[in-house]
Every structure is written in C-alpha cells, then in structure tokens.
Amino acid sequence: MTSLTSTAPGCPSGMAPAAEKATKTGYAGFVRHVGDENALDLVVRGAKCGGCLSKIEKSVSALPGVTQARLNLSNGQMRVRWKGSLAADRIAQTVADLGYGVAAQAADQGAVNKAREERSLLISMGVAGFAAANIMLLSVSVWAGHGEMGEATRQTLHALSGAIALPVLLFSGRHFFRSAWAALSNGHANMDVPISLALSLAFGVSVFETFRGGEHAYFDAVVMLCFFLLIGRFLDARLRRQAHAAANALAAMQTSAVTRVADNGEAVSVAASDVAAGDHILLAPGERAMVDMRILAGTSDVDESLVTGESIPRTFSPGMVLHAGAINVSAQLRGEALKAVEDSLLSQIGEMLEAGEQRRSAYRRIADRAVSIYVPFVHTTAALACVGWLLLGASLPDALMIAAATLIITCPCALALAAPVAQVVAAGRLFRKGVYLRSGDAFERLAEIDHIVFDKTGTLTLGTPKLNSILIGDRQLEARSQEASRLLSDAARLARASHHPLSRALVSAAGVGAAAENVKEIAGHGLEAELDGMIWRLGSAAWVGAEADGEASGPSLWFSRGDEPEVKFQFTDDIQPGAREALDTLRDQSISLEIVSGDQNASVSALANSLGISDWTGEAKPKDKVAGLEALRTQDAHVLMVGDGLNDAGALSLAHASLAPGAAIDISQSASDAVYGGGMQAIPLILKVARKTRAIMRQNFALAAAYNVIAVPIAVTGNVTPLVAAIAMSLSSIIVTLNAMRLQIGE
Secondary structure (H helix, E strand, C coil), rough: CECCCCCCCCCCCCCCCCCCCCCCCCHHHHCCCCCCEEEEEECCCCCCCHHHHHHHHHHHHHHCEEEEEEEEECCCCCEEEECCCCCCCHHHHHHHHHHCEECCCCCCCCHHHHHHHHHHHHHHHHHHHHHHHHHHHHHHHHHCCCCCCCHHHHHHHHHHHHHHHHHHHHHCCHHHHHHHHHHHCCCCCCHHHHHHHHHHHHHHHHHHHHCCCCCCCCCHHHHHHHHHHHHHHHHHHHHHHHHHHHHHHHCCCCCCEEECCCCCCCCCEEEEHHHHCCEEEEECCCCCCCCCCEEEEECEEEEHHHHHCCCCCCCEEEEEEEEECCECCCEEEEEEEEHHHHHHHHHHHHHHHHHHHHHCCCCCCCCHHHHHHHHHHHHHHHHHHHHHHHCCCHHHHHHHHHHHHHHHHCHHHHHHHHHHHHHHHHHHHHCCCCCCEECCHHHHCCCCCCCCCCCCCCCEEEEEEEEEEEEECCCEECCHHHHHHHHHHHHHHHCCCCHHHHHHHHHHCCCCCCCCCCCECCCCCEEEEEECEEEEECCCHHCCCCCCCCCCCCEEEEEEEECCCEEEEEEEECCCCCCCHHHHHHHHHEEEEECCCCCCCCHHHHHHHCCCCCCEECCCCHHHHHHHHHHHHHCCCCCEECCCCCHHHHHHCCCCCCEEECCCHHHHHHHHCCCECCCCHHHHHHHHHHHHHHHHHHHHHHHHHHHHHHHHHHHHCCCHHHHHHHHHHHHHHHHHHHHHHHHHHHC
C-alpha cells in the first residue's frame, strides 16, 4: 500500500502520523481509465468535519484537468477524476500537503481497517473491564478496613492497584491519548482531551498518594472510567463500520463477468469494469445486466424489480433501454453498452448512497453541540483552579489535586452517556417490538419527521400478485361459480409451465392440478399449447387477440381457447395488514403522507385512492425519487423515506431518516436507519419512541449541566477530594442512566 501520512490540521480527532514523501511512481498503478477520463480512488485519514472536507475537495478540484473530487467522510474514501496529463502522485501530494494521511489501497481495505479498529477497541474494553473488576476488589478491602488497616498494608494494596492500572492505562487508554494528542498538536481540543487529562492526573495523583502513604488512591476510578468510555467508543466504531456497508454491497454487484461480443463475432467473458460504451453485450436468461444497454436483438421478459420496484416483469424488445441491475428472465438479448459500469444506474445509486452517508455524517447531533460548549469550559475551569490556588500560596501537589478533583468531578462521563444510554434503552425497547436500529443518531432525526414518502410494492403492499377477478368482456364472473372455476382450472394447465409471477399467482388461486404438455413460452408474449384440437393461449391481450382496455388498476393475464371469447384474469397486490390503521395514526401525529413508486401510474393511483393518500407519483426512477426528496428539503421538510428495493436505496440514504421492512433487500436495509418487522404498525411506534428519546437526551444533558453548575464551585474551592469527586461523578452517571430507563415504560 502506498501512502502519504500527516497530522490533520483543523480536525479535532485526526490521528495520522507524520508526513512522508511520495514516491514518483507510487500512485500511477492505481489509476483507472473511464472513457476519456482518468480515475483514482484514495483513502484519506484524519478528515472528520465539514471544514476538512471542503478544504480537501477545493484544493484537489483546483488542480489542472480535475473534473470531480468527492470525499466521503463516513469511510474516508475519495474519488478523483481528471482529464489530461496530471500525475496521480500530484493529487495525493496535494492532500498530504494539507496535513492529512492519504493512501491508495484495495477497495475492501477500508472495511478491513474499520474491522481491525473495532476489534482493537473490543480487546481494549475487555482488558479494562477485567482490570477494573480486580482493582475494585482491592479497593473494597481498603474501604472496608478504613481506620483499622495499617499504613503498610494500605500502601501495599494501593501499589498492587497501581501495578494493575498502569499497563491498562497505557494499553486501553491509548485510544483517547492518541486522539487528544493529535487534537492538541494542531491547536484544537476535543472530548478526548479532558478525558486524557482526567485519566492522567487521577493516575498521577494516585501514584503520589501511594508513595507518600496517603489514605486515598483512585486507580479504580481511572480504570473504571476508561472501561465505560471504551464501551461508547466501541459502539461508535461499529456504527461507523456499518455506515458504508450499503455502498460496498452495491459495488459487489458490479464485479460480475460480462459476455462481450468481439468484432469478429466471438463471445468473450470479461470483467464488468472492462466494458466501454459501444461494446456489444450478450445477456443470457437468468443473468443480471451490469451496464446500461440498448437492446439490439431479441425479445424477452425482464425483471426490473431491483431497479424500478415494478413487481411484474416487462417485455423488452429492440430499441428499448435496459438498466444495470435488471435480470433477463426468458430469452437471450443482445445489446449495446451505453455507458461504462462506473457510469451505469447501479453506480449512480452507489454515489447517491455515498452522498447520503456524507450528509448524515455532517448532521450536528445534540451531543456534538453540548461538547462544543463543555470542553473549553472544563479546561478553563481546571486551569484557573490550579493557577489560582498556586497564587494563593498552595503547594503544587495541592493545586494539582484540586485541578484533578475539578476534572474528575466534571468528567464528561455523564455527558458522554447522556445520549448513548438513552439510545441503547430505546433501541432495546424497539428490538422487542421487531425493530432493528442501525444508527444511534437516527433517533434525533426520526424525532424531527413531518413528512413520509412511501414506496409501494413490498412496503404499502405485500409485493405478491393475487387473483382479484375473472372477466369475459364486461361481465365479471362470480368467484365461486362453476364457469369461473372451469376457466381458472383450464388456464392453470398452461400457467403451471411458467415461472412468471402472474402465472404463479394464477396457479396458487387454482390449486393443485395437472400441467398441459408441449407448452411453448414465447418471450414477451405468453404461453401456447394445442389442446382438444384447439390453440390455447395465456399471456398479453395482443397475444390472445383481445383488445386492451387502456390502463388497468393492476396487472392482468388473458386466456383464449380457439374461437371462444377471451377471458381476463385481473390481479391485485394486497395492502399490508394494519396499513390503514398505521397511516391514520401518522395523520393524527400531523405527518403528511406521499407515495412515490416505480410501478405503473394506474396501480399507484388505485392504491393511493384506497389508502386516502392524495399525493402520489408513479413510474418514478431512482433519480426521480432523489429529486423529489431534494425538492422537499428545500421546503424545509424533514422527510422519512420508507422503501425496500434497490431503486429506493439512494432515496433511503439521502432522506432525513429512513426505514426498510424486514423483507427488503440487503442494500436497502444497509442504507436505512432502521429495519422493522411485524407490519406497518411499527412506523408510528418508531416515531413516538424517537420523540421520547430525544426528550430524554435533552433532559440528560440538562441534568449533566446542572450537576456541573453545583459541583464545579465545590471542587474549585478545594472542598472535594478526588475520591469524593469520583463518587459524585459516578452518581451523575447513575442519575442519567436511571432517567434513560424511563424509555422502557409505555407503549
């Protein structure tokens, strides 16, 4: 791996080591050619805030020939495109000169690094927890023997505690020390600075007390604090690792081989990334399209459910455009690639996902706002206390003791727990209701929701077609009539030879029966067989010779036998159980509702009317859904997107908050804030719990602030020992935790 590394200025948590010089050939091997442009993917370390992002993108964009420079804060990945002879090393050096670590590495290395970081935090947390339990046993002995224990015995127990705490502090506390040093070396402060100071001073004072035979040492508080803070750090690392899982999963879909037809007519299997615009592609039945292509030859049914959300396959013929992600169902197609894989619809959805991750990472949470006020306050107070007592004639150890007590009593433990403990309790409550939360800060965004955009198929409906009616001309047959049963049974004889979703629905309605022999399936038309001396057909209206009746409210199959009148089987997609009740509850909460679907306008209109939703859009492409969300954002709406398909993934990521049902595809689940099961009744419950969680978090921050207002003057005036400060700090954390437990109450 070639890298340039440096400490990141302007970024409070940058952790990159000192800069190294780039080799002249270090990055040339990582450049890809996309059309007439060059492309380079970099990994940038130390960029954590919007200022970092703007500085890096602006500097790289100013280089000659650069057409795109996009950095994703969630995963540190940066994509640069340019025209001309600009050297890749110069791009990397530009980022390094700004003081950030930069590397070109394998596509999956980012995930590997995040997994390694998470594992390191887990090990550190385990070490701190084990040590805390052992030191606590020694401390209990000291407390229990207070007044009766000899000085030598007490000093020995303190020394043993210190011997355990020192390696733990160096090993487990390194995560805080490194971050604090990186921040201070760049003239900034972050939450890890007061944490590191509190840990160091408390340990130093404890060592001093041990050597001089003092009664109090605080090794247990040091290690216990380290343990609890590592819990929060570990959970945060896990969420960040999952943050870009959706984009990675989507990228994996684009690595399959593609059958390309050479100029001499030879079919060759190549990597999807090698396909260029204008190449001729063969798409076999059952194969997924990796690039957008125009059909040149062949007619086939194509499953576009991942792309448009349309649950019924559509017939593609020469001249039509088939998008990447669609699956060819019935016959071979030959097409011309319209774009390279990096410019295809799948890639565009991936870019939407990354843009959504970046936008969410820039969302300023309650905790972030609180920390920006808290950190300078704590530093200033502790420093003034130390200096003030020195000026009043106190000894340096006494002044440091008061400063340590101030830092410990105002330790950000309660502040650090204020949001996470509420999120954990609320997430546990929702989990028991079949809701899996994917992001801790989602509660704050979910609590702000005032408008919901629903996908149709698989979200508001079950996504499975069901026979609704049988018609001959304008006459609808009684479902249980002998005529309807006979026609259904006969049509099912043909349908059993097909895997088309409507054929499967017809067979399900007919029940067990025999399949006709010698059934032919004509791609894009339907089924045909010669039975009882007549030609039987099942498929589209044109296939059986019937007149199409304009836009229907749902999909349909037509059936004909010889010269007999054509029969129409009309299907519907049942509404999700409890959907109407859930929507009524949401309306009672003053939330406006909208449907945006890739399904046909007639189907969407019928569903919207049935559910009483006046605002709807049909036949929407992924970009249309994102454009709609952006329009709502300009109107200051806080939009919740609810969807389940690949075509929803970009919108799910870019929405203010998002939910996916349990049956959604993995990519949509990864792009959403939460996955729910058990029906749509979960949606109003999620929003209710989110609003209550936000209220609890605000109360926790208020409690932590009130505690500091009372505790700081007492500590600064020298009326609190570090031991009492540690106890008071623990009590503040307990109060915050007990307040969060109220989230378990209620429905």
